[in-house]
Amino acid sequence: MADHLARRWRLGAFTRGERVRQAEGPVGGQTVRVLKPQTYMNRSGAALAPFRLRPDFDPATDLLILTDDVALPVGRFRLRGAGSAGGHNGLKSIEAVLQRQDYARLRIGVGPVPSALDDLSDFVLGTPAPEDDRAITDLLDPMSEAVECWLADGIERAMSRFNRS
Secondary structure, three states, rough: OHHHHHHHOOOOOOEOOOEEEEEEEEEEOOEEEEEEEEEHHHHHHHHHHHHOOOOOOOHHHHHHEEEEEEEEEOOOOOEEOOOOOOOHHHHHHHHHHOOOOOOOOEEEEEEOOOOOOOOOHHHHOOOHHHHHHHHHHOHHHHHHHHHHHHHHHHHHHHHHHOOOO
């Protein structure tokens, strides 16, 4: 998804930052930075550590985390304005670094985990089935529109527009 956003917004190539690859540029009159953590997933909060102490950074309004979610069916996504990590180790790491839970998330459905798999990490780090891959690829533009709505109008507006039951 990060690569898709960078291409859609013509941000140019990702460059190396501290524990991240990043692409930056103007989108809708504001500067955005797309980050791809270069850490293990359960340490992804380390990618945000340099921002935590910046006086101009407020996770409640300036941060949208894109994350996989086995509780959502493949082909669905959902926005949330805040909440707990819900057992997701990447989100736990982010919360530990930020020392707060009030940041927006775009949860991308990849589940449920097939009953034949015992290890969740084998599932989320593995190659998706072709039909699941296609369903996720088909979400790239709608999710991009949701991110753009969040940028322009905030998480509440984006949730009311894009979250469907």
